Amino acid sequence: MKKILFGLILGGVLGAFDGMTAWFTPAVRPQIIGIIIGSSVKGLIAGILIGWFAKKVNSLPLGIAFGLVVGLLLAFLVAATQPPGQHYYFEIMLPGGLVGLIVGYATQKYGSSELAPVTRA
Amino acid sequence: MNWLSDEAIARLQAAGTLPDASGTRYRIIERVGSGGMGAVYLAEDSVLARRVALKILDLPDARGELTQRLLREAHILARLEHPGIVPVHDAGTFADGRAFYAMKFVEGQRLDRLADSASRGAKSFPDRLRIFQRICDAVAFAHAHGVLHRDLKPENIMVGPFGEVLVMDWGVAKILASESASPAGVGTSPHAAPDSTAAGLAGQPSLANPVATVRTAHGAILGTLGYMSPEQLRGEIDRLDPRSDVYSLGALLQFLLDGRSPSTASTAPPDASTSTAQPSRAQSEMPPPENSAASAAPPIPPALAAIARKAMAPEPASRYTSAAELAQDVARFLDGMPVSAYPENLFRRLARLASRYRIALVLVLTYLLVRALLLFWLKR
Numbered sequence: 001m002k003k004i005l006f007g008l009i010l011g012g013v014l015g016a017f018d019g020m021t022a023w024f025t026p027a028v029r030p031q032i033i034g035i036i037i038g039s040s041v042k043g044l045i046a047g048i049l050i051g052w053f054a055k056k057v058n059s060l061p062l063g064i065a066f067g068l069v070v071g072l073l074l075a076f077l078v079a080a081t082q083p084p085g086q087h088y089y090f091e092i093m094l095p096g097g098l099v100g101l102i103v104g105y106a107t108q109k110y111g112s113s114e115l116a117p118v119t120r121a
Numbered sequence: 122m123n124w125l126s127d128e129a130i131a132r133l134q135a136a137g138t139l140p141d142a143s144g145t146r147y148r149i150i151e152r153v154g155s156g157g158m159g160a161v162y163l164a165e166d167s168v169l170a171r172r173v174a175l176k177i178l179d180l181p182d183a184r185g186e187l188t189q190r191l192l193r194e195a196h197i198l199a200r201l202e203h204p205g206i207v208p209v210h211d212a213g214t215f216a217d218g219r220a221f222y223a224m225k226f227v228e229g230q231r232l233d234r235l236a237d238s239a240s241r242g243a244k245s246f247p248d249r250l251r252i253f254q255r256i257c258d259a260v261a262f263a264h265a266h267g268v269l270h271r272d273l274k275p276e277n278i279m280v281g282p283f284g285e286v287l288v289m290d291w292g293v294a295k296i297l298a299s300e301s302a303s304p305a306g307v308g309t310s311p312h313a314a315p316d317s318t319a320a321g322l323a324g325q326p327s328l329a330n331p332v333a334t335v336r337t338a339h340g341a342i343l344g345t346l347g348y349m350s351p352e353q354l355r356g357e358i359d360r361l362d363p364r365s366d367v368y369s370l371g372a373l374l375q376f377l378l379d380g381r382s383p384s385t386a387s388t389a390p391p392d393a394s395t396s397t398a399q400p401s402r403a404q405s406e407m408p409p410p411e412n413s414a415a416s417a418a419p420p421i422p423p424a425l426a427a428i429a430r431k432a433m434a435p436e437p438a439s440r441y442t443s444a445a446e447l448a449q450d451v452a453r454f455l456d457g458m459p460v461s462a463y464p465e466n467l468f469r470r471l472a473r474l475a476s477r478y479r480i481a482l483v484l485v486l487t488y489l490l491v492r493a494l495l496l497f498w499l500k501r
Binding site for chain 2: 014018021024025091094095098099101102105106109110
């Protein structure tokens with residue numbers, strides 16, 4: 001699977017799963033749909049960025065580092081936009097960073113390059 | 122009173138026993154190995170100013186049979202141009218009547234010595250399997266060109282310093298009949314008809330076409346005990362096809378995995394390592410070294426042991442049909458894919474997938490653990 005598509009799908013799935021874990025927190029359960037959608041969009045954006053990076057740079061350590069940074073950055077933006085007193089930086093950024101790290105690793109390791117196969121004339 | 126040191130005397134003696142290559146383009150430097158019918162010498166090609174290996178008969182061959190075999194080997198090598206098969210450069214006869222051929226001088230390590238050092242950690246497990254894949258590639262290429270090696274063993278494999286693998290010593294190779302008819306052709310049938318070498322063709326050695334004049338008495342064994350297929354061991358030359366070499370490859374795989382040659386001690390005659398004798402009853406009934414790969418230490422993955430077992434199945438029909446198919450199964454193992462020799466149940470499949478994706482699995486489990494810890498911490 002192409003790296004950008006792979007990153008997009010994996011980021012979306014992990015983002016949705018990350019949002020669903022909010023169900024275990026009774027205080028935010030009424031907003032669970034919005035959380036899942038927001039988390040999925042965040043995962044999709046992270047997946048595209050990390051997949052694009054993996055396409056440009058073929059390096060597992062750099063891919064992991066880039067995924068971690070993107071995951072932390074997007075999670076920080078989400079946390080920062082919460083109402084005052086409910087930022088939950090640590091609770092949102094830690095799993096968000098981990099999701100980015102996983103997507104960064106997976107796109108480098110399992111995503112296929114987009115080089116055209118060599119064929120004989 | 123010693124006028125010369127022992128070392129100098131030994132060197133003079135060695136120089137005195139070197140073949141006389143006068144009148145040729147080669148200057149023989151030293152003897153580097155020996156075989157059943159001749160020896161291999163390091164020499165310098167004075168025309169191209171490069172080092173070559175010369176395989177030369179030990180003695181002038183009055184009857185011409187050994188000369189035929191040597192030149193036949195050179196012709197076989199000449200038709201097998203492959204990175205995994207040692208290339209032949211020249212062939213001819215010295216002034217004293219001894220036939221020779223010149224080939225690339227391979228600087229590297231024999232597989233048996235490499236595996237010995239590998240057991241001490243010099244080569245990792247996947248590295249050894251990749252060497253085995255290259256051996257399979259070369260043998261598959263030879264099969265595609267209608268040639269059976271018939272004496273595949275660690276001593277006949279050289280591994281170069283850059284990982285290049287060369288299959289050596291094609292002295293007992295067999296030409297399949299369909300290829301003998303069209304020497305330039307590239308056959309692909311893995312089960313071509315038996316050759317004419319068993320039929321007793323007579324003739325004088327000839328540089329023009331030594332292949333057609335070599336004969337092997339019907340029922341004679343050519344090969345090495347422990348690495349020969351059961352049908353080869355029984356002298357059933359008519360039955361030999363690529364699956365016989367597949368058996369030898371299986372024995373090689375086992376050797377690469379556990380560093381031990383397949384056991385022959387209980388049944389082999391004491392003086393037979395490379396045998397050309399008629400098969401005895403005991404030899405013919407020698408059981409294949411089945412399951413020996415699985416019992417070796419360090420532990421061999423069951424799928425890999427199954428690959429070796431399938432390659433060394435007593436009946437040719439139960440083996441891989443070709444060296445390429447065997448190599449593909451090894452490649453699937455290296456890629457963490459299921460192999461044809463090892464049927465998987467659900468538990469084995471899960472274990473293989475967990476092994477294949479272990480880092481991804483660890484990351485996901487870490488994520489879940491962090492999530493669980495966060496929930497626990499929030500609820501406090």
